[in-house]
Each structure stands twice: as C-alpha cells, then as structure tokens.
Amino acid sequence: MPPVLEVQNLSKHFQMHHLGQRLHAFEGISFTLHAGEFLLLRGPNGVGKSTLLRTLYRSYLPRAGQIWYHTTEGRIDLATAADVDIALLRRREIGFVTQFLIARPRVAAEDIVAEPLRRAGVAAPDALEEARRWLSEFGVKRDLWRAYPTTFSGGEQQKVNLARALILPQRLLLLDEPTASLDAGARAALIRRLADLKAAGVAMIGVFHHPGDVAGLIDREIELTAKEVSEDVAV
Numbered sequence: 512m513p514p515v516l517e518v519q520n521l522s523k524h525f526q527m528h529h530l531g532q533r534l535h536a537f538e539g540i541s542f543t544l545h546a547g548e549f550l551l552l553r554g555p556n557g558v559g560k561s562t563l564l565r566t567l568y569r570s571y572l573p574r575a576g577q578i579w580y581h582t583t584e585g586r587i588d589l590a591t592a593a594d595v596d597i598a599l600l601r602r603r604e605i606g607f608v609t610q611f612l613i614a615r616p617r618v619a620a621e622d623i624v625a626e627p628l629r630r631a632g633v634a635a636p637d638a639l640e641e642a643r644r645w646l647s648e649f650g651v652k653r654d655l656w657r658a659y660p661t662t663f664s665g666g667e668q669q670k671v672n673l674a675r676a677l678i679l680p681q682r683l684l685l686l687d688e689p690t691a692s693l694d695a696g697a698r699a700a701l702i703r704r705l706a707d708l709k710a711a712g713v714a715m716i717g718v719f720h721h722p723g724d725v726a727g728l729i730d731r732e733i734e735l736t737a738k739e740v741s742e743d744v745a746v
C-alpha cells in the first residue's frame with residue numbers, strides 16, 4: 512500500500528519586511544504517513560507546529576520541499592498543486608480541525624454539522640439525525656441545536672466545530688489543538704472519535720496541548736526545535 516502522505520525536506524520561513532529579518536518556522540522536515548497512522552507534532556510555543564499544519568493544508572506555501580499526497584489516481588504535490596485541486600481535496604479527503612468555528616449568521620448548529628453529509632449526498636433527514644447524534648455526543652445541549660452558534664460560548668462553538676469536522680471520515684486529518692478549552696466529557700468524546708477514525712484508516716497529524724490525552728493513538732512523534740532569525744537577504 513502506498514502511503515497517504517510523503518513529506519520531503521519541507522521548509523518554511525516568514526519574511527518580516529518591517530524588521531528586515533526572516534523567521535525560520537521549520538527546516539528540512541521529512542516523514543511518511545500511512546493509512547491509520549497518527550503523528551504527533553511536539554515542541555515549545557512558537558516553534559512552528561501550527562505553521563507546519565497550515566503548510567500541509569496549503570494555507571501557507573512552503574519555501575522548499577514536497578508534500579506528496581497519494582490518491583487512487585496517483586500522487587499530487589500539495590506544495591505546488593493548482594488551487595482547484597486543493598479545493599477539491601479539502602472538500603473530499605483532507606480535513607483541518609482547529610478549536611475555532613467560523614460561525615455563519617442565521618445558520619442553526621445542527622445544519623452546520625449536517626452540511627458535510629448533505630454535500631456528500633446523504634438525504635436531509637438522515638444527515639440531520641446524524642448531526643444531532645454528534646452534537647449530543649460532544650455534549651451540546653438539545654435546546655441549542657436549532658440556535659445560531661454566533662452567540663454560543665467558546666466551548667460550545669468548539670463542540671459544534673468538532674462535530675462538523677469529524678462527522679464524515681476523511682483520508683487525512685490535520686488537528687491543531689482540538690482539545691483546547693473542551694470540558695472533560697467532550698474531550699473524552701473527541702478521543703473516542705479519533706480512535707474510531709484511526710481504526711477506520713484515517714491518517715492523522717496533530718498538535719495537542721496535553722499529548723497525554725491521545726497517548727493511546729500516537730504512532731510517531733516529530734519534535735520541532737527553535738530556529739534562528741536571520742537577516743532578510745535575497746534568496
């Protein structure tokens with residue numbers, strides 16, 4: 512079986528023009544990830560963990576390196592793929608889970624959660640039933656299901672976000688501190704869901720404030736180390 516992801520010599524820096532400096536987020540990262548594997552990213556604050564996840568998701572472009580994502584039709588380099596291909600992969604195969612919900616005005620919590628299933632062709636009543644099951648699983652109170660999350664507390668928004676992000680198994684999940692500010696019940700529900708997804712073959716790369724939460728899931732770890740800031744000279 513080919514891997515899901517092969518990352519080769521990936522580097523990223525930020526050009527800080529106002530300071531005349533360049534900040535090296537990470538250098539020469541390489542790893543291979545197969546279906547059902549869980550990779551933990553570790554390291555102190557500001558070392559580049561979120562930046563690496565965002566680069567893999569192609570929210571950021573790397574300075575150098577390849578991000579080979581293997582599909583049934585061959586492999587595609589996420590570092591250089593066309594935006595249209597990235598959009599398609601994000602819709603169908605690659606998920607990014609953060610603690611932040613982008614709540615839209617006047618869309619009910621249960622509709623936000625059901626949307627990925629509706630898009631995948633699931634009939635509306637079935638999608639809604641499944642959405643309610645996940646809202647319940649993550650501990651969102653029943654009387655909030657028809658309400659608009661724009662007014663929810665931070666933790667409630669996060670639960671809606673997780674229910675939506677994890678309702679449909681994807682091939683690759685990027686997890687950026689999804690447990691931050693969750694209560695114990697929701698944290699346990701999240702870990703159960705991640706374990707089920709892993710067993711179903713979903714490959715995952717995650718950053719966790721408390722890695723002990725996911726200790727039973729981790730197959731491999733990468734420790735990012737602090738990089739120097741250098742003078743901003745032309746490359």
Ligand SMILES: Nc1ncnc2c1ncn2[C@@H]1O[C@H](COP(=O)(O)OP(=O)(O)OP(=O)(O)O)[C@@H](O)[C@H]1O
Nearest residue numbers: 525526534536554555556557558559560561562563
């Ligand atoms: N868009 C940006 N422009 C400039 N610098 C940035 C940008 N995004 C991140 N950085 C810088 O890159 C470094 C790495 O940030 P990142 O958020 O990846 O760290 P992290 O390891 O996830 O930190 P934490 O554990 O605190 O969440 C930080 O010094 C940050 O200020």
